Amino acid sequence: MELKATRVQFKCKGCGGIMSATQDDFTGRTKSSVNVLTTAGALNAIIKKHEGKDIKTVYIRVDDIGSSGAAELSGKDIPLEQIQAIAQAKLSTR
Secondary structure, three states, rough: OOOOOOOEEEEOOOOOOOEEEEEEHHOOOHHHHHHHHHEEEEEEHHHHOOOOOOOOOOEEEEEEEOOOHHHOOOOEEEHHHHHHHHHHHHHOOO
């Protein structure tokens, strides 16, 4: 259980891997300057800042790598753009 934020989980139908994002990151509220004026938004920003992350960047956590073989990503919070680049690279090698 994580008390920091509500997380939304996603499961890949191909490899069975599981990723998650905070509700603010999932909905895109993270990118809004107004979001830090809400209690949840301020808490999300404080936690990100404390963890050395950019408060306006959307992060995705790799909860389970499934059969993807990407063990180096397991348990890490990765910027969405980096996840997209990794996926694009994997697709281009097929």
